[in-house]
Amino acid sequence: MEPIVQQYPALSPHPSLANRTILVVDDDTVVLNTIKMMLQSANINCILATGGQEALETACHHKPDLILLDYMMPGINGAEVYKKLLADKTYTSIRDTPVIMLTAKTDNYEEQQELLKMGLSAYLLKPFGHKELINVIINVLTLNDVKIENQKLQTQLYDIKNYLQSVFDSITDPISVQDIHFRIQRFNHAAVRVFPSLTTGIKSFEVEASVPFHCHQLFFDRKKICDQCPALETLATGQSKLAEIRHENRFYQISTYPVHDRQGRVISFVESIKDITEKKMLESQLIESSKLASIGTLAAGVAHEINNPLCIILGFTQSLLTEIGTHDPVRKELEIIEHETARCGKVVQDLLAYAKPGELVRSHTNVIELMQGSIGLIRHLLKKNKIVLTESYETDLPDSWMDAPKMRQVFINMLLNAIQAMPGGGAIDVSINYDSPASSIHIRFTDTGAGIPDEKIPFIFDPFFTTKKGQGSGLGLSICKSIVYEHQGTIHVQSHIGKGTQFLIILPVLQN
Incomplete structure (x- = not known):
């Protein structure tokens, strides 16, 4: 008499089961074939294994989407197989495969909790029905799909975060993100280079919001907000602003840019600090050069119009001084004329030296x-x-x-x-x-x-x-x-x- 083969009605296709392959592990071939028919009724591909070591090798080769693992097996039981799957480097490629433990034991609660904490997807108590098995598989695969998708999203977010931080750090001017209370939330490498005090007590470039680091304290060593701070106007108007601040004999150009929430409210702002001391010096030199050009034009006229008359006055005065006696009543006045004329001549010479300094001879x-x-x-x-x-x-x-x-x-x-x-x-x-x-x-x-x-x-x-x-x-x-x-x-x-x-x-x- 041939054995009776249980037939299972075909189930409606479920999106979580499409193109899935499940490895079934049990030392009892009758149970194996029964589970196989249950899965085939839901159009799931099956791979069978009758022992723990065989299951690990088969999983490495076929990379199933899920493993149904019997607890009670000769040699190594299901719990040992699962622990080996997690611990042995040989099985790194299948370590994240979801596993459902099939068991008739009810007296190993502590071990069950241990395996669940280690990452086991679910326990399914024998005996179980057709729909019960399929529903547990659907739930585990759905949760695993969500987990995989979350991991992908987290990886993407991590990559985006690193990219944005790289962009942030590639800017050579100090930049920080601050909340509406002027607490620094994030800053770039340039900020640390220019203001080393930023690293005091901070382990990363992302400052905890609970730590009250303020811009005016860390950047400019001030107890109060800078009077000319453009962020005050940015927070009030929601517009980008620009200002210049002088600190310790250096000049800084401060630019602030508002960050809005979905309702259009300003929730923080980006602040850029640019050291423009050299620029100010160049501007000052440009002004000096402009003055110099004007003085040069003036000096040429002065040299031509004044220098010659001064030489004549000085010459006649010195000639008169040689002709009169030491006690002549006009001698004192002539000496004053000589002194003041010589002084005027020195002014002209200084003017020419300033206006037309000449080439350096190094x-x-x-x-x-x-x-x-x-x-x-x-x-x-x-x-x-x-x-x-x-x-x-x-x-x-x-x-x-x-x-x-x-x-x-x-x-x-x-x-x-x-x-x-x-x-x-x-x-x-x-x-x-x-x-x-x-x-x-x-x-x-x-x-x-x-x-x-x-x-x-x-x-x-x-x-x-x-x-x-x-x-x-x-x-x-x-x-x-x-x-x-x-x-x-x-x-x-x-x-x-x-x-x-x-x-x-x-x-x-x-x-x-």
Whole structure:
């Protein structure tokens, strides 16, 4: 008598079962064939295995969409097979395959919970019906499809996030994203490079929203929001804004861009910070060049229209002085004319020197020797004005490629300025140091004079500006600045009323 073969009615196609292949693992061939017929009724492809090791090898070869794994099998049971599937590197390619454990055991609750925590998809208690099996398979495959889709979306989101961060970090200006309370939420690598304090206490470039890092604190070391901050207007109007802020003798261009939610409300903003100090310097130099061009035109006319009459006046005056006696009553007046005419001539010469400085004639120059030579030329003035001079020079200073006579003119002007600032005597300190990382020479002239008022400091390098009424042309510092700039250097000043003034000249070490 042949065995009765159970027939299962065909089920309506389900989208989760289309083109699926399921591996069925059971040591009982009757159970295997029964499950096979159940699955075939739902148009599911089946692969059969009768043992644990065979199941692992078959799964590696066929890559099924799901495994129905019997718990009670000789050799290694279903639980051991599943643990081996997860732990053995041989089965890495099928590790994420969903597994349904088929079992008649009800006394191993702790082991069941352990396997579920490890990732087992479901338990199906024997005996089970046709529709019950198919429904569990549909649920597990649907959940696994959702899991796979979520993993794909997470990978895409991760890739997009990395791409956006790469774009963010490729921008060379500091950029940050801030909420409406000015708390920094994200920033790029450039922000860390320019403002190292950003990394203090922060492990990543994505700042936790609960940590109150504010723009004005981290970027500008201020307790309050900057008065000129364009973000205030951006948050109020929802429009992009631009402003310039000065901080520690540097200029920054701050740009803010609103971020809106779906209702059009501003929920955060992007802030870009650009250091425009060099740009401001170039603009200042352009203005100076424009002034220089105007003065050059004026100087040419002055030289032609005034210099010749001055020479005639000076010549006649000196001729008269040689013809009259020492005690002649008009001699004093003639000497005044001679002195003032010579002073006017010096103004014209300074004007010409400022307006038409001429080409640099460079040579390898030892700056210390140049400074010592300059001091030697005015040492008699130091003694006459009761001024004590101290010198401090760094050893092994490299030579620089510069116009020595012009730089000597700068040094002498600096020293004369300091002397004139101390009519009652005082002290001058001259120091020269080498900044190796920047490859630049720092030259300082420090005096103990009366100091320069804060409101006058911005104008001291302007042509014809002077704090010494009736003395000089007001072109000395302008000429010094022009010569220093010609050498790609910078000149800075710090002054305190009643304490004195310090001029700092920074010259790059240039080679031929």
